[in-house]
Amino acid sequence: xxxxxxxxxxxxxxxxxxxxxxxxxxxxxxxxxxxxxxxxxxxxxxxxxxxxxxxxxxxxxxxxxxxxxxxxxxxxxxxxxxxxxxxxxxxxxxxxxxxxxxxxxxxxxxxxxxxxxxxxxxx
Numbered sequence: 001x002x003x004x005x006x007x008x009x010x011x012x013x014x015x016x017x018x019x020x021x022x023x024x025x026x027x028x029x030x031x032x033x034x035x036x037x038x039x040x041x042x043x044x045x046x047x048x049x050x051x052x053x054x055x056x057x058x059x060x061x062x063x064x065x066x067x068x069x070x071x072x073x074x075x076x077x078x079x080x081x082x083x084x085x086x087x088x089x090x091x092x093x094x095x096x097x098x099x100x101x102x103x104x105x106x107x108x109x110x111x112x113x114x115x116x117x118x119x120x121x122x123x
């Protein structure tokens with residue numbers, strides 16, 4: 001035990017391959033996948049109104065959703081309807097929504113997470 005502490009404190013500089021243990025990180029990833037109730041950042045693509053059902057479920061589950069709207073950007077009516085529907089969900093959960101970039105992405109956040117509109121850095 002004293003040998004380990006002296007190595008940690010730097011008093012002993014001898015190390016060998018036997019001193020290291022290889023970790024299997026896969027076991028930790030499966031544990032994280034099974035955890036429920038944890039906040040997740042989900043990435044989604046909105047190609048049609050049918051995709052809104054899945055997006056709404058993720059938002060109601062309390063996840064942050066980054067939505068790619070570039071696929072429906074050319075269809076103004078579809079885009080307006082989808083954004084209006086997402087804004088209703090956000091109002092219902094008291095979350096936040098904002099378009100980012102060149103208006104090709106939307107971020108939707110659940111309650112207690114607000115999106116700061118001020119940019120960090122840049123002009």
